[in-house]
Amino acid sequence: xxxxxxxxxxxxxxxxxxxxxxxxxxxxxxxxxxxxxxxxxxxxxxxxxxxxxxxxxxxxxxxxxxxxxxxxxxxxxxxxxxxxxxxxxxxxxxxxxxxxxxxxxxxxxxxxxxxxxxxxxxxxxxxxxxxxxxxxxxxxxxxxxxxxxxxxxxxxxxxxxxxxxxxxxxxxxxxxxxxxxxxxxxxxxxxxxxxxxxxxxxxxxxxxxxxxxx
Numbered sequence: 155x156x157x158x159x160x161x162x163x164x165x166x167x168x169x170x171x172x173x174x175x176x177x178x179x180x181x182x183x184x185x186x187x188x189x190x191x192x193x194x195x196x197x198x199x200x201x202x203x204x205x206x207x208x209x210x211x212x213x214x215x216x217x218x219x220x221x222x223x224x225x226x227x228x229x230x231x232x233x234x235x236x237x238x239x240x241x242x243x244x245x246x247x248x249x250x251x252x253x254x255x256x257x258x259x260x261x262x263x264x265x266x267x268x269x270x271x272x273x274x275x276x277x278x279x280x281x282x283x284x285x286x287x288x289x290x291x292x293x294x295x296x297x298x299x300x301x302x303x304x305x306x307x308x309x310x311x312x313x314x315x316x317x318x319x320x321x322x323x324x325x326x327x328x329x330x331x332x333x334x335x336x337x338x339x340x341x342x343x344x345x346x347x348x349x350x351x352x353x354x355x356x357x358x359x360x361x362x363x364x365x366x367x368x
Contacts, residue, residue: 174348180341203273209315211283219292237289238355248345
């Protein structure tokens with residue numbers, strides 16, 4: 155595995171990939187609908203819980219994901235290909251305007267309707283820190299697993315969660331400014347970026363697993 159030390163642009167790429175995978179702007183309508191019955195203080199508490207949970211989930215994947223793969227005997231190249239396919243699938247749903255249908259089934263939606271605290275489930279998991287974001291984090295940590303890189307990724311995850319917290323805190327204003335049409339447009343743009351990232355994962359995995367093919 156590579157011990158290459160990433161430069162600042164690498165961490166920016168990781169951050170942008172997370173932003174495209176999670177697409178917090180597209181999740182804004184979900185957040186608002188789930189917290190519409192809450193006062194401002196309650197909504198802020200759910201916002202903090204959700205983004206803190208996202209940071210914990212992604213950091214756990216960052217530090218323990220590679221070890222889990224070794225326990226089950228899964229190569230990082232195979233996981234990279236599978237993760238890339240998953241990312242492309244999510245991207246296609248975003249481009250087609252079906253955000254969330256592949257992250258939360260009907261039973262989960264009905265269960266969350268009666269829950270008082272939706273910060274961890276379903277906002278943090280699986281809507282935000284879903285399989286795509288988790289697999290992407292594991293792929294990056296496996297390829298660049300030096301402690302300097304892990305520290306940089308941790309900072310990027312923390313900054314990402316902070317940005318999501320700010321965005322959700324301003325959710326009513328953002329929804330008013332963008333409207334549903336604006337959010338749909340941004341979701342599709344994020345989907346295109348996400349598909350490019352997923353294809354890059356697949357190509358990298360196939361090239362490593364089958365050196366003579368590409």
